[in-house]
Amino acid sequence: MADNIEINKLIAVLEQSELNLLVDLRTGDGFNEKAYEKVVEMLTLFEKEWKEVSSIPKEVATIMVELYGELYNFSLNYSGEESERILKAAKNIKRLIEECLEGIEEAQLEKNQLFTKLFAYINEDGHFFEKLRSGKGFDDQQFEKIYEALESIMDEVHSWETLPKAFITILINFYEMDLFVYTYQEEFHQEEEADKIYDAYERVFELIAG
Structure with a gap:
């Protein structure tokens, strides 16, 4: 298990990657594949890191609460292949978030x-x-x-x-x-x-x- 310093660094990477992803969509620059892949990487790491714990840091929780809905709504604002890419990414992130939250009834x-x-x-x-x-x-x-x-x-x-x-x-x-x-x-x-x-x-x- 990573120590608190390392976890905080990973959380910062997730926060910045999410910001990059959403800002580009909000400003009309389209889907930022690099930022999306980094978000996926961080969520995958956190799923393994926190598999046996019942609570997770609020900063990550906030991203989990908001991200799928944000991406889904952006998929409605775009059209064609770009819309499909965003929706596919949203569904994959939703799946990863659900996996991160599994295990605690x-x-x-x-x-x-x-x-x-x-x-x-x-x-x-x-x-x-x-x-x-x-x-x-x-x-x-x-x-x-x-x-x-x-x-x-x-x-x-x-x-x-x-x-x-x-x-x-x-x-x-x-x-x-x-x-x-x-x-x-x-x-x-x-x-x-x-x-x-x-x-x-x-x-x-x-x-x-x-």
């Missing part, structure tokens, strides 16, 4: 009283995020309970240097609510539900960002 985190209500409310009535994915719409009452539980958690979590893997997975689900907006508009043709989801995403994003 949600049930273990549920034993922590800080997270008990959050997981209970998410899992109510067929699971909040699964209902969104399947096109069942946005459950206003369930979301408000989830948001209240998340709000109480974030007051404490903002001061932590590492985040539990299972909680990072939940944060990814929150962050990717943005992607459901497009799905509900274009596939399900439910504009009102899309608006509700986007408003909820904005509230959660502001809360997570602190």
Whole structure:
């Protein structure tokens, strides 16, 4: 296992590579293959490094939470082969992130009283995020309970240097609510539900960002 100094260097490489990748896409310069490959390299290293641990540094967690959604949205902004390259990269990064977060069951985190209500409310009535994915719409009452539980958690979590893997997975689900907006508009043709989801995403994003 690498020491803290080496880990911090690797985290810095990941942060810079992610920045290079996203800035080039944001400015219209297209897909930066070199930056993408470095992101993949770092995530692969971290998957091996943190396979047996339950929490990972917040800096890396933040990248994991945001990166797939960012890339997916950029794939919609580009067209043709460039769009396909970005989407393919997004899916591969999502897979790598999921592998990094494997091994720690949600049930273990549920034993922590800080997270008990959050997981209970998410899992109510067929699971909040699964209902969104399947096109069942946005459950206003369930979301408000989830948001209240998340709000109480974030007051404490903002001061932590590492985040539990299972909680990072939940944060990814929150962050990717943005992607459901497009799905509900274009596939399900439910504009009102899309608006509700986007408003909820904005509230959660502001809360997570602190």
